[in-house]
Amino acid sequence: MKVGKTKELLIEDIKAKIPLLVQNDLILDEIAIQLQKHNISIGNILELINDEGRLYEANIQELLLLAEQLYLKFNDDDGDWSAEWLNPSEVKELRLYRKESPYEEIIRLPYTFESVLKTGHNEYVAIIPNTIIGKLWMSGITMYNPNIQRQAKKKRVKDAIIEVMNLNPKSLRDIEKQTLEGDLITSTLRYNARVGSGVNGIEYIYDEREQSLTLxxxxxxxVLDGAHRTFSIYNAYMKKVDLKGAMIVIFSNMTEAQCKRVQVDMAKANPIPKPRLQELAKDKLSDEVVIELKAEGELKGRITSNANVKYxxxxxxxxxxxxxxxxxxxxxxxxxxxxxIAKIINEYMMYLFAYYKENLVDKDSLMFKSRMFIGHIxxxxxMFESNIPFEDLNKHLDKIDFTKGNPIWEEVGILKYGSMSLHNRAKIQKLFQQLI
Structure with a gap:
């Protein structure tokens, strides 16, 4: 690149135009057609515009080609973008660039899915291997349509508010890693054949006798539902062709209005509270300590998996x-x-509940409030580290006045705020530390 031009500046130039691109499917399709000449699929493009981290990891030639197309589509002047960024020899090299891929075989339509069951009007379900899910995206058959996606992000572009794709980069990387390791749990994806996209006005046909669906x-x-999984499986496929596992895919053929109705119905489903998700995930060893405490001891029946405690x-x-x-x-x-560790905590709790049982029903006491447990633990x-017997617990805890009227709780932020921040919790932890 020319003096003063860097990869970082190139990425900033691309990022500035992404909001404009995602609101115009026609321009996205036109760019995809141009970049396909360089073996850059629409899946590759979506990967770049959805995950900032991928921009920094991408090949510089791919970034240059994308940036050039964005300039041609969204700049009003007739300037020569390539001359501004590249030397003549680099321009020639860029025109000859082809993205290397070990996966030359793409899915071409018509394509038939086997063992497909009809579940409703224009709705069918099949078990699709992860390799095929990856290949469908690579082949530009599955698409991300922000018009029918739930929880789209809103961005201001000049004087307008637009909706852009809302994909979580960390979630994408986590799912990709699980897919590569063959550890991704099977779930349900929804793919909707876009009405009017078929060459002859028909998107697919179903053979009830053969139980096959031909696209x-x-x-x-x-992708009506399951964008994170679809995109991550594609990323994994581009690194490993023989992926294990499969997903349940529901195929439909609905208008955008019908799709939005489905999204509304899915959004009505009750979300799983975060504490319950953490319990089910068991992603920390400390979670398993809590599971032990739930099974037996003083805290049995006193730990809730919901977001709020019902005292x-x-x-x-x-x-x-x-x-x-x-x-x-x-x-x-x-x-x-x-x-x-579960035994240590159980012994502490045994003395805590024995010495201060009356505080359990005292509405003026904060001793047994959920936010206090960071101090108790x-x-x-x-006490365990200092070899102080737990039977001496009351000698230490009596140094704190746990009544709501104690001004120290106002300083900590317990009574002032409805929720506890990390800063507030650190203050409580330090308060209990000072008892030893």
Whole structure:
């Protein structure tokens, strides 16, 4: 590139035009056609415009070709973009560039899916191998259509507010990693054959006798639900052709208005509370300590998997609050230590509930509130490390006035704010540390 031009400046130039690109499917298709000459598929383009991290990892030639197309589509002047960025020899090399790929075989339409069951009007379900899901995207058959995607992000472009694709880069990388390792859990994707995309006005035909669904020439499959999984499986496929596993795919042939109705119905589904998700995921060893505490001991029946504690039911702490507290106060290096730490906490809780049982029903006391458990767990850890017997717990806890009227809680932020920040929790933790 010419003096003063860098990859970073090139990426900033691309990022500035992405909001304009995602609101114009026609221009995206035109750019895809131009870049296909360089073996850059529409899947490759979407990968770049959806994940900023991929822009920094991409081949410089691919970035130059994309930036050039964006300039041609969105700049009003007649300037020579290539002359501004590249030397003449580099321009010649760029015109000859072809993206290398070990996957030359693409899916060409018509294409038939076998063992497909009809589940409703213009709705069919099949089990599709992850390799085929990756290949469909690579072949430009499955598409990301922001018009029918849930939770699109809103951005301001000049005087207009537009909706842009909302993909989480971390989620994409996590799913890709699970796919490569053959550890991705099967889930359901929804692909909608875009009405009017078929060359002859028909997107697919279903053979009830053969239980086969044939996608016809020109048909495009919009990802109605499962964009993160589809995109991540494609990324994994581009690194490993023999992917394991499969997804359940529901095929449909609906108008955009019908698709939006489906999205509304899916959005009505009750979300899983974050504490419950953490419990199910068991992504930390501290989570498994909490599971032990739920099984037996003083906290049995007192830990909730919901986001909020129902004190009237005898609950005192959320799963995530307790797990995070354990993670901050104990070092858990392997699974052997899980039982050991659970026993330490159980012994602390036994004395806590014995000495301060009346505080459980005292509405003026904060001792057994969920947000206090980061302090209790810290004190349990410090007493164990210092070989202080837990029967002496009351000698230390009595140094704190747990009534709501104590001005210290206002300083910590417990009574002032409805939710606890990391800063507030750190203050509580330090308060309990000072008891030893």
């Amino acid at each position: 016809l020439e020109g048909a495009l499959l919009d 009237s039911y005898g609950e005192v702490v959320t799963f995530s609050e307790l797990s995070n507290a354990i993670d901050k106060s104990f070092i858990i290096e392997n699974r052997i230590e899980i039982i050991k 810290e004190l349990a850890a410090k």
